[in-house]
Amino acid sequence: MLTLKGLDKTFQPGTASAHHALCGLDLTLKDGEFVTVIGSNGAGKSTLFGAIAGSFFVDRGHILLDGEDLTYQPEYKRARKVARIFQDPMRGTAPDLTIEENVALAYARAGGRLLAPALPRKKRAFFREQLARLDMGLEDRMKTRIGLLSGGQRQAVTLLMATINAPRVLLLDEHTAALDPVVAERILQITQDIVAENHTTTMMVTHNIGAALSLGTRTIMLEQGKIVLDLSGRTRDALDVPGLLSLYRKTVGAELDTDRMLLTHERAG
Numbered sequence: 001m002l003t004l005k006g007l008d009k010t011f012q013p014g015t016a017s018a019h020h021a022l023c024g025l026d027l028t029l030k031d032g033e034f035v036t037v038i039g040s041n042g043a044g045k046s047t048l049f050g051a052i053a054g055s056f057f058v059d060r061g062h063i064l065l066d067g068e069d070l071t072y073q074p075e076y077k078r079a080r081k082v083a084r085i086f087q088d089p090m091r092g093t094a095p096d097l098t099i100e101e102n103v104a105l106a107y108a109r110a111g112g113r114l115l116a117p118a119l120p121r122k123k124r125a126f127f128r129e130q131l132a133r134l135d136m137g138l139e140d141r142m143k144t145r146i147g148l149l150s151g152g153q154r155q156a157v158t159l160l161m162a163t164i165n166a167p168r169v170l171l172l173d174e175h176t177a178a179l180d181p182v183v184a185e186r187i188l189q190i191t192q193d194i195v196a197e198n199h200t201t202t203m204m205v206t207h208n209i210g211a212a213l214s215l216g217t218r219t220i221m222l223e224q225g226k227i228v229l230d231l232s233g234r235t236r237d238a239l240d241v242p243g244l245l246s247l248y249r250k251t252v253g254a255e256l257d258t259d260r261m262l263l264t265h266e267r268a269g
Contacts, residue, residue, distance in 0.1 A: 002029040002169055002201055007051055007061035009225075021047040022058065023225035032199040034216030036206055040256060043222040045205045049171045052203075054078040065168060079109065083162035084171040087178050089155040092162075095147025099138060099157060102146050103127045106161035130160055134190060152183030156190060163194050170195065172204040188215070209241045221248065228252055 009022040021044050029035060039045050051058050054075035063070045070078055086092060093102050104127065124142075131139040134156045138149075146154060155175060163170065172191065176184035192215070195202050206212050212219045219236055221229040221244075228251055231239065239247070248256045 001031055001064075001066060002027075002052075003062075003064040004028070004052070005062045005064070007048075007058050007063070009047060009051060009056070009058045013059075021225050022051065022061075024061070025226060027220070027227060029201050029203070031201055033218060034195055034202045034204070035218045035220060036204050036212040036216050037220055037222065038206060038209060038212045039222035044225040045222055046173060047225070048222065049084060049173050049203070049205065052169065053082050053084045053171060080165075081167055082169045082171065083167040084173060085155075085158055085162050085175040087174040089151040089158065089178060092158045093146050093154060096145060098143050099131070099146050099149075100124065100127060100142040102157065103131070103161055103164065107164050130164060131157075134160060150183075152179050152187060155179060155183075155187055159187065159190060159194065163198060163200065166198045166200065168201060170200045170202045172202065174205050174207065177207065209244055213239055213241070213244065223252055 004025060004027040007022045007025040009020075011017075011019045011021055023044075025044075025048065037045050037048070050056055052063060054070070054073060054077070057072060061071070065081060070081070094105070097105070104123070107123075107127075128139045128142060131142065136153055136156055138153060138157065146157060149157070155178075159175070175191070176187050179187060188211075191204075194200070202216070204215065206215075213231075213236060217236075218230070218232040220227050220231070229244075229248065231244075245256055
């Protein structure tokens with residue numbers, strides 16, 4: 001279970017540029033829950049992910065994972081428990097290393113104890129098996145430098161790297177937004193399969209409201225560093241995009257800035 005209690009974060013405090021990015025945010029996720037996260041630009045979505053991943057420490061509040069207090073654990077220690085994938089397919093991999101070498105490094109970094117300079121045959125077979133599950137033919141290109149792959153192929157490998165040792169929490173920060181619609185659809189399907197198989201507690205930021213309502217089992221909306229809507233069950237199932245916008249209007253008393261949140265290419269598989 002992931003529990004966030006009273007998370008508060010201000011960047012550049014005491015200056016004219018001070019930004020109160022998280023405002024006493026509370027959230028609890030059950031084991032295996034898949035939550036989609038939406039909100040306008042600057043609502044606090046990426047800041048929330050950064051706080052959970054340990055990219056910075058919050059000013060106040062606590063972050064608990066299965067009862068363990070992660071609040072002041074450095075990012076490298078959380079990396080074995082919390083995996084994060086970004087929008088840019090070029091981020092999170094070493095372009096001059098092969099697919100095999102990148103996957104091996106991710107495996108070792110997440111606690112796989114793979115320290116030998118030569119990759120054991122048994123472990124190479126394991127990596128090949130995992131790559132084959134992506135159904136992109138990458139298992140036959142393990143010696144290819146990852147920088148030569150397409151954006152979608154690279155993002156698929158990044159997803160595999162992030163989940164190869166089954167993290168307790170997976171953070172997906174618009175991880176399909178930079179891909180073309182067909183490839184994005186494939187990556188979303190791979191994501192859902194991996195999350196379901198590993199029963200991984202997952203949060204996914206998306207600017208597509210339709211995708212947010214159809215993927216996973218719960219949707220939260222942030223506004224000015226706070227959760228203003230928390231939707232699940234029949235309430236969520238009954239909502240479409242106009243319905244959610246209407247609910248937001250009633251709750252917040254303002255129109256949602258939907259410039260990037262409608263008719264984008266992310267959608268459910």
